[in-house]
Structures are given as structure tokens and as C-alpha cells.
Amino acid sequence: MQAFTDLAVLARRKAAFDQNNDWFGSAETYLAELKTEVDELAEAIDLGRHCHTEDELGDVFWDLLNLAVALEAESSVRLDSLLERACRKYRERIGGIESGRRWADIKQEQKRRLAEEQAAFDSGGS
Structure with a gap:
């Protein structure tokens, strides 16, 4: 846009x-x-x-x-990164509910992966 x-x-x-x-x-x-x-x-x-x-x-x-x-x-x-992250997040959620998965389950899995990503970032990873 x-x-x-x-x-x-x-x-x-x-x-x-x-x-x-x-x-x-x-x-x-x-x-x-x-x-x-x-x-x-x-x-x-x-x-x-x-x-x-x-x-x-x-x-x-x-x-x-x-x-x-x-x-x-x-x-x-970073603005570009946060926009990409938001698109990926909601693409996965919308695709998931369209294929019959529960929103809460998708969200929980995303939270788990985000916590892992943050832990890696905090420990010096990328």
C-alpha cells in the first residue's frame, strides 16, 4: 500500500x-x-x-x-521487521482457523515459539 x-x-x-x-x-x-x-x-x-x-x-x-x-x-x-512479524503471525492464525485449528491453540504455539526466540536473543543469539 x-x-x-x-x-x-x-x-x-x-x-x-x-x-x-x-x-x-x-x-x-x-x-x-x-x-x-x-x-x-x-x-x-x-x-x-x-x-x-x-x-x-x-x-x-x-x-x-x-x-x-x-x-x-x-x-x-525495526518497522520492517515488526510488519513482517505481524503478517507472518496473522497469516498463520487465519490460515489455521480456515483449516479447522483453534485460534487459542495457534496463539499458544506462537507464544511458545516467541518465548524461545526471546530466550535465544537474550543469550546472544539472533
Whole structure:
């Protein structure tokens, strides 16, 4: 989706700007904003306000993207990697339920593999 790519470019441009502003502390800045925007989204949904719902959902998406970009600068999180991970995760879940497996079973297996991956990462593996 070109729109996602465009938005990611804008988020990276904004990240460069944010580094020179005193309001920005860390990725936590965006996490706090994300929580606020989720509340605003819930209100727009409750009120049945279509245009406001789309706008607030866009704000949630924007803050989530900015959080990911900030975490790239502060940790080993990478936007491309997290998108690939999310696609793989939900491709497996959706494919699994389409083939008759239970969502909870698929999720449990994924959690087990994730714990193994984290343990390997923590011990110096890749």
C-alpha cells in the first residue's frame, strides 16, 4: 500500500524534527499519545460519528507508527521487521482457523515459539 509507505516516510521526517523539540522525551511520548487517541476513538465510535471515527483511527495509526519509528532509534525494534512479524503471525492464525485449528491453540504455539526466540536473543543469539 503506497499510503502506508507515504505515512512511514512522514513519520521518519517527523522523528528527525522531534529530536530537536523539548516536548519529546522518548518513545514513551508516543505511547502516552496513543492512549489518549484510543480514548478519543472510542468516544467517536460511541457517538456514531463516521468522519470523526476515521479521523481518530488515523490518529491512532499515526501515533502507533511514530512509536515504532521512535523505538527504532531507541532499541532493536525495526518497522520492517515488526510488519513482517505481524503478517507472518496473522497469516498463520487465519490460515489455521480456515483449516479447522483453534485460534487459542495457534496463539499458544506462537507464544511458545516467541518465548524461545526471546530466550535465544537474550543469550546472544539472533
